[in-house]
Amino acid sequence: MRLERPSLKWETEHIAYMREWDEDRMTPSSFHLKEDIPYAVYLEELVVKEAGHGNRVPNSNYFLVGDDERIIGMVNIRHSLNDYLRQVDGHIGYGIRPSERRKGYATFLLSEALKITDRLGIRSVLVTCNEDNIGSAAVIVNNGGVEDESFTEPHGNIVRRFWIER
Ligand SMILES: CC(C)(COP(=O)(O)OP(=O)(O)OC[C@H]1O[C@@H](n2cnc3c(N)ncnc32)[C@H](O)[C@@H]1OP(=O)(O)O)[C@@H](O)C(=O)NCCC(=O)NCCS
Secondary structure, eight states, X not given: OEEEOOOGGGHHHHHHHHHTSOGGGXXXXXXXXXXXXXXXXXXXXXXXXXXXXXXXXXXXXXXXXXXXXXXXXXXXXXXXXXXXXXXXXXXXXXXXXXXXXXXXXXHHHHHHHHHHXXXXXXXXXXXXXXXXXXXXXXXXXXXXXXXXOOEEOTTSOEEEEXXXXX
16 A cells, blocks of 8 residues: 555546545545546646645645555645644545545554655644544544644534644
């Protein structure tokens, strides 16, 4: 299993991965595909967004690919924090395809993402999850997450916030 950068060769797999999700809820949102946008254009736009665009900080996107060349999960790594990320989204967002959950893949994916934040020189990594996301909280704790104060969003959603010291 390995992390791979999105590229043209993953188009069919990426579409199949997305079809497994209830589309609106696919995480991270940087991997959402739109039917009217060709994959090559999606990839070009992704590179622009990764450089830091509008209110986005520089970030990187990777697929978690299995030995059978299927995409198992996806991760978005933010290279720094702004106010919103510090309160709500943290440095790392990830998701695992529905048919591959509860097999330890998210725990592995976060551990691989932490190697990338290490290379970026990030010593305190913030990872968050919604209060009701027991699975994600376990993934974060499995990777050494220590809980900080929660943040309540204006609409009442409670975000649990964890720091992973490296
Ligand atoms: C949350 C999510 C990433 C977990 O992925 P996963 O590959 O199933 O996680 P793991 O198999 O590594 O599980 C880690 C731990 O969480 C537990 N767990 C996972 N899903 C769980 C669930 N729905 N309820 C309770 N526990 C759960 C596992 O049993 C495991 O426990 P253990 O370490 O004590 O053995 C996955 O369910 C997902 O993609 N959800 C939708 C997107 C999302 O919520 N992303 C995270 C945003 S913060």
